[in-house]
Amino acid sequence: MNFLKNLFSGAGAxxxxxxxxxxxxxxxxxxVKVRIDMKNQLSREDDDSGYFVRKTARGQRCPFAAEMLLRFDGNRRLIEQIxxxxxxxxxxxxxxxxxxxxDA
Structure with a gap:
């Protein structure tokens, strides 16, 4: 059964x-466990000071969503969470x- 799980889940980063x-x-x-791909999901800030990503998280058994904004420095280190x-x-x-x- 793990074979099928590995086959369809991909290699991952x-x-x-x-x-x-x-x-x-x-x-x-x-x-909710939220996965952020640091190579592909970060966007450059307009002033080139770093990166950011916006994410929405919703549980399987809950209709309400949380919205996140994460900011990173130029070296992709987390500096702010909103x-x-x-x-x-x-x-x-x-x-x-x-x-x-x-479960991610």
Missing amino acids: PQEDVLYVYVQPKMCKEV IENGTFVTEAEYRALYGDED
Whole structure:
């Protein structure tokens, strides 16, 4: 069964090219693991000072979405996180809720 999962999920990006952000949309108990591809999903700031990405996260059992804006410096290091209609959750809090299951 893992063969089929691996076949259809693709190889994916190496871990250093991926950032995971954990978000709990407002009025939801569910925490969503959001994957950001650091090579392909970041957009350049207009003034060339760094990068940014906008993401929307919605849980499977919750109709409400959280909107995120993440800003990065020129070396693609996270420098600012802004969220509307939700809260950021740490990886440790996410793992405490869901264990080590990988649902991304």
